[in-house]
Amino acid sequence: MLDIRLIRDDPAAFDAAMARRGKPTDATTILDLDRRRRELLTELQTGQARRNEASKAIGAAKAKKDEATAATLMAEVASLKQRLPELEAEETQVGGTLDTLLATLPNLPLADVPDGADENDNQLVHERGTRPTFDFPIREHDAIGPAIGLDFETGALLAGARFTLVRGHAARLARALGQYGLNVLTRDYGYEEVVPPLLVRDEAMFGTGQLPKFAEDLFRTTDGRWLIPTSEVSLTNIVREKILAASDLPLRFTALTPCFRSEAGAAGRDTRGFIRQHQFDKAEMVSIVEPDQSEAEHERMTAAAEDVLTRLELPFRRMKLCTGDMGFSAARTFDIEVWLPGQDRYREVSSCSTCTDFQARRMNARFRPAKDDKGSEKATKFVHTLNGSGLVVGRTIVAILENYQQADGSVAVPSVLQPYLGGLNRLEPRPANG
Template sequence: MHDIRLIRDAPDAFDAALARRGAAPSAAAIVALDKRRRELITEAQGAQARRNEASKAIGAAKASRDEAAAQALMAEVATLKQRLPELEAEEARLGTELDTVLAALPNLPYADVPDGADEDDNQLVHERGTRPDLGFAAREHDAIGPALGLDFETGAAIAGSRFTLVRGPAARLQRALGQFMLDRLTREYGYEEVAPPLLVRDEAVFGTGQLPKFAEDLFRTTDGRWLIPTAEVSLTNIVREQILSEEVLPLRFAALTPCFRSEAGAAGRDTRGYIRQHQFDKVEMVSIVAPEASEAEHERMTACAEGVLDALGLAYRRMKLCSGDMGFTAARTYDLEVWLPGQARYREISSCSTCTDFQARRMNARYRPEGEKLTRFVHTLNGSGLAVGRTLVAVLENYQQESGAVAVPEVLRPYLGGLTLLEPQA
């Protein structure tokens, strides 16, 4: 959600920033709605004050036996009594209309975000790690995985397309990856482990920006709750409707959860394999910080995700997303893309975004700076640390052996009882 005062003060700059996101100009309509709403508030306040004044004058007129004045005042009070609810109702209607318009607008990009329409315009920040020299023709994960327990057919038979049954060695590897990621984030990077609800209310998904615009990409239960598309929703809403003391900031949360996405806008993309699923596991990071700390926190969070990739020995690159490729709530996003030998290209494995106060305004999440009476909105950040299924894909492809076995990265061996090699199953 946007600060209406900034739109009033700099409407042209607001529209210019929206244009970078591919959105139509909106400032004039917003300012007009806001102006009329504030006029109604002023009119209602004046009417209420006059009503109170006239009510007191009635008594004085009656005391002086001025019946004509008393009758005129009573008629005025009756008119004001009828007019006030009309003013209040119209002001409430315009307030709702204004909130609806503001809720549909994306966050504004930082100045350093490159302009562009899609992923072709994203900017390379750096590349890290060494791509493996396998010494044989690399196979894709959907060719390696079935012998290790990635059962695409049974998953589809049970639940439909984009669901996979994971069993045997692949299931053990997936569990090890999630535990390793969560352990690293909590033990080395200071995130607090959280086991959050997987079902949330409307206001939670509104707060993090999935509603109302992206409802079709979510799954909804019969009682009106939503399955989380990412633990970002639950973790960020921990501070919903709260006023925090400055001394508790920063707050850093991490969770390993299933995530659920209907992927309504992704028809035909990555229909093969384990890349794009309706249900998948992900380790999520969320930070709640004071505004002046959010720039450094964005770099820190992204470095934490990179540390997981470094430990796994996977080659990757960091991309700064262009204005047209960022998510709805982001002011800046770094994508980490891991090298997949089977596909011979980089694929997204983590996305780390700073959302400024955009989500905080939707959640009314504030803090009180030390020594100040007034509160400010916090800044929120979120990132994958990492997507577990995609990391499983990366390990299968980068650590594949010509025999069909997959070597276990050294950092995962303690989670697999010392196992060094995952052997194909009969």
């Protein structure tokens, strides 16, 4: 949620920022609603105070047997009792309209975010690693995967398109990747491991920005809960409606969970293989920090995701997303794209975003700064939230299959994963009838 004071203070800058995000707005409409709501609140408060004052005065007038004054006051109170509910109803309507409008507006981009319409305008930050070379025809993951245990046909038979049954070597690889990712994030980067709910309420989805605008991208249960599209939702909402002490920060959480996405807006994209699934596993990172720490935390988080790939010896690059390609809640996003030799291109495998105080305002998540030199309490402030993919299991499997493929159809195992696979250094293809 955006800070209405920013819009009041500089409406032209607000409109310009929204235009950068490809969301033309007219701050005048927002400010007219804001002004009317404040007028109504002032009138309500004045009317309520006058009603209370007049009610007391009625008793005093009657005690003095001043019936004329008492009658005048009673008429005034009666008028106020009729008018105040009307004001309350109008304030509720105007406030609801304003809140709904603000809830649909994306976060403002930070100054260093490049302008642009889509992924073609994203900015290269750096490339890391060495792309492998092959002396045999390179295959894509969907050609390699079935012999390793990616059963696309059975997955579709069981659940429909964009579901895969993962079995055998591929299942062991998925388990190894999940544990490896969690170990790096917890042991080396200090993230606290969490096992969160996979089903959440409307309020949690609203807090991180999935609702109300992106309901069609989600799965909803019959009792009105939502399957999480990422554990960012559960982890970030840990601080919902809380006032933290400055000494509590930073908070860093990680969770390895299934994620569920309807992919409503992805028709025709990546219909083959394991790239874009309705269900996938991901080790997520979430950080809750003081505002002056969010810049450094964004770099730290992105470096952690890069380190995961560096240890796997997978070539990748970091991209800074342009204004038109960022997510709804993000103020700046770095995508990490892994090299896929079978596709002869980079593909996103991690996305790390700073959301500034945008999600915190939706969740009412605050902290109390340390006392000043005189020992005085300072006013609470909204925390800053960040989130990132530490390791997306499915897409990392895709990268390993394509980068570590062998001429005989087997797949070499990255050295850091071999201990998780009992020392296995190669995934051999199953027999055709296996």
